[in-house]
Amino acid sequence: MLTAILTGFLFSIFLVFVGRFFKGKLSILASLVPLGLFIYFTQFIAPVTNGEVIMRNFEWIPSFGVDLGFKLDGLSLLFSLMITGIGFLVFAYTSSYLKGHEYLDRFYGYLASFMGAMLGLVLADNMITLFVFWELTSISSFFLIGFNNTNPASRKSAMTALGITGIGGLFLLAGALLINNITGTYSISEMLTMSEAIRGNEFYFLMVIFIFGAAFTKSAQFPFHFWLPGAMKAPTPVSTYLHSATMVKAGVYLLMRFTPVLGGENIWNYTLIAVGGFTMLYSAVHTIFRTDLKGILAYSTISALGILVFLTGLGTKEAFLAAAVFIIVHALYKATLFLVTGIIDHQTHTRDVKRLAGLNKIMLPVGIAGILAAISSAGIPPTIGFVGKELTYESALHYESLAIFLMIGIVLTKIFLLYAGFVAGIKPFVGKLPEEHENVKMPGFLMWGPPLLLASLGVLFGVAPFIIESALIKPVVTAMGADASEIHLALWHGFNIVFILSLITIGVGTAMYFMIKPSKKLENGIARLDFISPENILEQFNKIFVSVSNFWTNFFQNGYLRNYISIIILFLVVLVGYIMINETRFTIDYNSLSKITVYEITTTLILIAGIFYTVFTDSRLAAVAAMGVVGLSICLIFVFYSAPDLAMTQFSIDTLTVILFVLVLYKLPKYLKLSDYKTRVRDGILSTIFGLIVTTLALEVLSEPVSKEVGEFYAANSYIEAHGKNVVNVILVDFRGADTLIEISVLSIAAVGVFGLMKLRLKMKDRRRYADRSLNEENLKK
Amino acid sequence: MRTTIILKTASNYLLPVLLVFSIFILLRGHYLPGGGFVGGLIASIAFILHSFANGLNKTKELLIMHPGFLLPLGLAISFLSGLAPVALFDLPFMTGLWSHDPIAILGSVGSALFFDIGVYLVVNGVTLTIIFTISESA
Known part of the structure; x- marks a missing residue:
């Protein structure tokens, strides 16, 4: 039964490769597919008349109870015979109706996959199977209605x-x-x-x-x-x-x-x-x-x-x-x-x-x-x-x-x-x-x-x-x-x-x-x-929906990175701030804090100086360099608190970020007066509040009783289960390896994205250049 | 870009040293601070330093292939290392496999190492692709 359902899909895949042979006189042969299926289903008439119900079950995701379950009873049989019988006549009719059409093979492909989907729909006994085939009929119907795809009315x-x-x-x-x-x-x-x-x-x-x-x-x-x-x-x-x-x-x-x-x-x-x-x-x-x-x-x-x-x-x-x-x-x-x-x-x-x-x-x-x-x-x-x-x-x-x-x-x-x-x-x-x-x-x-x-x-x-x-x-x-x-x-x-x-x-x-x-x-x-x-x-309703979503998107995603950041931070401030006002006890457990050393004070001072310099300097290059200082100071803090893995990564990332910024700087105007006084004050207030909230949050977390279960599990099992002593790395490549796999995939997509965007721009420039040149040549001819 | 002769000469020696260092970081990751991610970043820094000193085209010649090719290669290695237990021993996806006897210098080798090599290649490829592309258009 599964073969019968898949025949339609297999035939349409088959047409992808040999479709050009089915455009001419041979197109009538396509109707043999539904005819064969019709004959196949007629053999069930006798058992179904006698009240038999034929069940077939193929396991798919047994743990969720999702199976490719099929059931052939009277209702399914009636529909199956209609689908294949009328299908046969329609296939035959089409070979004459669309004779010589450029995309006749494509048409047969859509029609055959529709037939498969429809058979699956009426034979399905599992509701998820039913849903899958249900959607497949909608999709094949979409392709068939829009078959004359040069006509806008068809597409609509x-x-x-x-x-x-x-x-x-x-x-x-x-x-x-x-x-x-x-x-x-x-x-x-x-x-x-x-x-x-x-x-x-x-x-x-x-x-x-x-x-x-x-x-x-x-x-x-x-x-x-x-x-x-x-x-x-x-x-x-x-x-x-x-x-x-x-x-x-x-x-x-x-x-x-x-x-x-x-x-x-x-x-x-x-x-x-x-x-x-x-x-x-x-x-x-x-x-x-x-x-x-x-x-x-x-x-x-x-x-x-x-x-x-x-x-x-x-x-x-x-x-x-x-x-x-x-x-x-x-x-x-x-x-x-x-x-x-x-x-x-x-x-x-x-x-x-x-x-x-x-x-x-x-x-x-x-x-x-x-x-x-x-x-x-x-x-x-x-x-x-x-x-x-x-x-x-x-x-x-x-x-x-x-x-x-x-x-x-x-x-x-x-x-x-x-x-x-x-x-x-x-x-x-x-x-x-x-x-x-x-x-x-x-x-x-x-x-x-x-x-x-x-x-x-x-x-x-x-x-x-x-x-x-x-x-x-x-x-x-x-x-x-x-x-x-x-x-x-x-x-x-x-x-x-x-x-x-x-x-x-x-x-x-x-x-x-x-x-x-x-x-x-x-x-x-x-x-x-x-x-x-x-x-x-x-x-x-659709028109209103489109214009509202257009407005919504333009409001939140207007293409300025700085706005995105402001909105994200504002959202966090409101959300976290609201909860903190209700929940925070504002008590700091001084005993849980470690002693402050002279190194930390010095580093923090450098850090603050870096931040101020970044904000107030007029030169982009200086701002970038100062950002580097901030990053490296954070690196040092990681080192003080014995997180060498983090420090190493932060160090490399910071180096690369500065290089990237410097590369991009070539493209930007030298003078740094993007925002007026008002915006600066607004952003300053926003970032100060955000900083305060994060600090309070960190202190608040410290005063909570800490559950160390997860950390202890990793520390205890990292060598036994994964043969590694560096817990951070073991988590990355073993315990949470699937996460890492997805992350490197995301990174790759980002790289492809950057490549595509930049190269596309180059091409556009080239195209414009060629267009100008040909225009000039035409003018010269005149 | 005008570069000093000192940087140019130094970068020729620094490139192999940094690359070896990045591999060292990659390999020691399982026991000590390091790993594929940092290793990949260090390797890409090595190439970028070379390109700053000698020009982008020289570095590209050195690489032969476009760094973008490292992406599918690295992803494939990582994915296959996760798939190996499924295909070979019918264990769940990404189960760690380990050689019985430690190998000289490397120590005990397992599927996690290959996974990390994949990460190393991808990170290197991503960084170089992004930076090379941007500096080409700059």
Whole structure:
């Protein structure tokens, strides 16, 4: 199983080296990867139908309970088959859609690593594994949305999508940590057995919030929905694959997966019903204001995701069944519609639904695919869409409370979705062919084959729902924690209230299709309300955030080293000073102080003289030299108090510092009057206070009872454990060797930094010089 | 830069003496004051003194390689000395390994010595890189 997940990543690494062979005719071979995986996963259908759950565990960080744990049950299998199956069709479609594209190999690389990440996500049983793959899908989605990286709008959409789904990923991590804190495990299967304890915990509310945060951002629920229409900037195969069929369903998947763990409480159910219900209606209504085919499909996808969240929230067995069926329904018809849209865009170079009609005369197979998908999306028999809609209506109708309102909501949503499906799947193909499209050509088989296949499956499953019943649907319902034994899928449910509602839906929706024509006027109408849209509010917030952080950074880090030092010292003074005023006893234990010798007095006097000279001299060179005197005096003090190691190091460092200063001095103006009188007084006061605080601190430490444990440990063990008599050095190279290793790495980075900065400056100077020279030559020519 | 003949002559003799001294400091570190850090600083001071007396280009010729190359070399030595117990004896990272019999002059040799040699090289490389780069642009 691990190999299956890694295949996608390995393939994309493989493409890095041999990608150029996959740009031409061979690109179709890339689709063999998802096809192979699809075949691999079909072998699990039989065991999963029999109720088996396949577990695989690979140890990763066992001490933290973080493992690469995978679990294949009904829910995972349904998603795995969708990911690899639709993946195969999308890979094949891409080879024709992006034929001859300069970066086709790169595209396949992103797509393959997305497939791997998505498989990992739906198969993961360990929450940390889940989180890792969750973020990987966000990252691959980022690359795919920004694939046309020369287009600023694409880049912006990619950033927005990454930002929103990335924050969601952090929510997931927080949720994982919190649940782990309570249950002591990251394994979702183990959490299943502790559901009672989790739901009774005082932090239950917080856990639910975190999981919702992750699911709602990924599955584009209101108010986080706006990244999905933006993500339509990606090439159409990406929109098909990531942003309708698979990735955006990850949030729904998460909710379904956690229903048996966290579900059943009112806050879980009502929040999901409210958010899902609002999202489905809100974005379904939005579709009538769009004229871009992909825009229509994006909003109807959000609406479909809303329906799935809504159904998960209902929490009844009927609702789980409806959700399981609707996942398949939606994947089949929405992927078809996206692929059809891609074909239209590719052949006619427009996606404006106002300008599209009558394409049946040119591309009949594409038209058939579109119309079948539209019928399935409308829920007209004999498609699987009809089955799905009936189940959805039934589960809303049978809900314990407020059934009438839920019913109205879902019926209205379905009416608008029917309209959207008709506009996207039927309108471009019927009617009179406009003159501008008369020369449009029929696309190749690789392009019309996949959508036609998907659309036909929608009809096939509708006529014969038993094909998917026991293999895919029942195990999903079981995985969601309900008893699935009595489920029976059928096309005909009898003449009842649900059937009447279906008829109303189809009637009203079809009437709407004939009455409302997509127009610029409607689109402009909704654009006027943009200022209160969540997207706009977030953008405004972003702007304020950027300007505040800009101000903040400029205030504290204005590029003047002296300001940095002042701020650091001021901060320390306030912080330490505050604590000292409250805590200090201001008693000095004179007995603990050693006798003052004449050497110390002399050295201190030299030290003070050095400081005064540094501060008051007018010459930079003299200041540097005086600083050297200060450093060397400190060296001497180290020697008096028997710290020869420190003294040696200080001595060398001081020498080098003076040399460095002298070198830099060449670059600075000679005259030393940088600061005016006021600044000097300010700095003087600040440094005096700081000095006083440090002195008090040192004296205070002396009067505390000292714990010598650490020092004694090192002294006792340095020879026994590390064969060294110089404790300081033994600490550096042995006891705390890892610290030293990091420190020398930091030093190296600093050196590389200095090298880079200085050499870059030299280059700039050179460049300017060359630029001047060429300018002069041009002038001479004239 | 104009330099006196005395400094120039002296630096030619001081360079090897100081280098030997820096290695001496490096080696004695485990028992007496010293160690890789100070040793590296002393070595770099030796080269800087040479460059002051004879000019930067002469010192660079003497070094053959750019001092920056000491950084990856030193880091690698330090890291490998920490990795050795993991790779060879399946012990935790940075466990001290020691030869059974003391070697003449050096005394008992262990992985800590190699770690310290790495530190010595890195410190030397960092200091020389920074100072050479700045004085080139000055």
